[in-house]
Amino acid sequence: MQDIAGEIARLKGEQDAILLAHNYQRPEIQDVADFLGDSLGLAMEASKIDRKNIIFCGVDFMAESAKILNPDKKVVHPIVPPHLIAKCPMAAMADRETVLGFKNEHPGAAVVSYVNTTAEVKAVSDYCCTSSNAVKIVSKVPEDKVIFVPDEHLGNWVKRSVKDKEIILWPGYCRTHVRITTEEILDLKEDHPEAIIIVHPECTSEVVDIADEVFSTEGMVKYVKSSDAREFIVGTERELGHRLRKAHPDKQFYFGKRAVCPNMKQVRIENVLESLRSLSPVIELDDETMRLAKIPLQRMVDIGRGD
Ligand code: SF4
Numbered sequence: 001m002q003d004i005a006g007e008i009a010r011l012k013g014e015q016d017a018i019l020l021a022h023n024y025q026r027p028e029i030q031d032v033a034d035f036l037g038d039s040l041g042l043a044m045e046a047s048k049i050d051r052k053n054i055i056f057c058g059v060d061f062m063a064e065s066a067k068i069l070n071p072d073k074k075v076v077h078p079i080v081p082p083h084l085i086a087k088c089p090m091a092a093m094a095d096r097e098t099v100l101g102f103k104n105e106h107p108g109a110a111v112v113s114y115v116n117t118t119a120e121v122k123a124v125s126d127y128c129c130t131s132s133n134a135v136k137i138v139s140k141v142p143e144d145k146v147i148f149v150p151d152e153h154l155g156n157w158v159k160r161s162v163k164d165k166e167i168i169l170w171p172g173y174c175r176t177h178v179r180i181t182t183e184e185i186l187d188l189k190e191d192h193p194e195a196i197i198i199v200h201p202e203c204t205s206e207v208v209d210i211a212d213e214v215f216s217t218e219g220m221v222k223y224v225k226s227s228d229a230r231e232f233i234v235g236t237e238r239e240l241g242h243r244l245r246k247a248h249p250d251k252q253f254y255f256g257k258r259a260v261c262p263n264m265k266q267v268r269i270e271n272v273l274e275s276l277r278s279l280s281p282v283i284e285l286d287d288e289t290m291r292l293a294k295i296p297l298q299r300m301v302d303i304g305r306g307d
Pocket of ligand 1: 059087116175176261262264
């Protein structure tokens with residue numbers, strides 16, 4: 001593993017490449033990444049990159065977003081057969097035609113798409129958001145009515161904070177986060193009564209209801225850093241534990257046993273090495289889809305920069 005990491009470091013320089021990785025990537029990939037983050041952090045980072053090549057370790061919609069924000073750069077998504085593609089099942093729950101149908105049914109409503117959507121869905125959306133900024137984006141949209149695509153649990157979380165808008169939910173969900181149950185969280189709490197419960201807003205409303213705090217993964221990282229607590233029950237994908245334990249060896253983190261996203265795990269360190277050598281496979285999108293999809297993504301990035 002040491003050899004592979006060394007070779008990856010050497011090739012990054014040789015190929016003028018930056019390696020971006022999501023917080024749910026395998027530990028050995030997190031360890032060689034130049035930037036580790038959630039979807040918002042990765043989108044923001046991708047929008048200011050000065051290298052020629054971006055190696056993107058995450059699921060496909062994230063790599064697509066990096067391409068849309070950097071149309072002149074080569075974005076490489078290190079997936080090789082038989083692991084042909086790392087797709088997000090939630091993103092696959094929304095398609096362009098059905099979104100257009102919803103728009104027709106609700107004239108005057110703004111479509112706010114979670115970044116967990118395909119480029120085609122982004123191209124017919126008005127705004128994008130991530131779990132970090134969904135409340136902020138929906139509250140800033142000038143329209144009184146919002147179609148929120150595709151995660152109904154995140155949409156329900158937004159509804160709790162944004163009371164002055166009608167929010168129409170899409171029936172999508174994350175297969176990984178809905179596997180985190182109240183029973184499991186309460187069992188962990190029984191075993192670790194001092195632990196603070198922090199959960200991701202892709203969890204069900206029942207899980208959100210028993211949490212002490214609700215955060216995106218990046219929000220969790222910041223909260224753990226600033227908290228005096230020593231123990232945390234964490235309601236999100238288990239691999240975030242690698243980053244948390246590395247940063248806080250003195251703190252304890254407890255995750256749900258089934259909170260694993262198999263799609264995120266399709267990216268392997270051997271694929272990263274091979275992709276750095278060959279600068280392939282690349283993300284390709286047609287010009288018109290990229291032009292249209294950039295509008296809602298750029299609006300999100302601009303709102304983020306306005307913080
Ligand atoms: S954790 Fe959920 S939302 Fe994230 S990539 Fe996996 S299935 Fe998609």
